[in-house]
Amino acid sequence: QKEVEQNSGPLSVPEGAIASLNCTYSDRVSQSFFWYRQYSGKSPELIMSIYSNGDKEDGRFTAQLNKASQYVSLLIRDSQPSDSATYLCAVYGRDDKIIFGKGTRLHILP
């Protein structure tokens, strides 16, 4: 079982709609969870961190964490063409390092 799993996409969402990105992880003891955005040819940029069960909102972004289900999600409200990118889920676990998923490509349709 892969440590951090994401659907590779592409996920196509109309402009103005809500984009929902999902991630599951295998290490039940994982402590910290991150979402990064990566534009083509660029390095990953941190957009959200979440540490506790529940929702965390920051502007148009909401991260959701369910440790019992080992599930993390990212919601992007009022999607914009500039949100088109690859979104990477990352987990800091018991092995004391940050591991990344393969990423989900998001395409916002104008």
Add this chain to the structure above:
Amino acid sequence: DTGVSQDPRHKITKRGQNVTFRCDPISEHNRLYWYRQTLGQGPEFLTYFQNEAQLEKSRLLSNRFSAERPKGSFSTLEIQRTEQGDSAMYLCASSPRAGGRNTEAFFGQGTRLTVV
């Protein structure tokens, strides 16, 4: 401090040559990571440091790869006898701490290596 800095941004080298990349982390960040990323994949963990101590090196990493972080400041990643399969983006990231909160990593611009 403007963030994590990597040098060079691009490197083209002939197969069999050695290359060295440098990473300057955010000041006072104790944790430093090296990742490798190829097209369509997420960052793959290579190694990491806590201050000057190298805590882990990926089992997938050939012994041609070596990394250092003297004095717990900047870090270098060296690849000896490069192969075409080494062509990738090499990413460095630093983090304020290990464990608990504030463990998020901040990335540099990356070094794109092309082995010809």
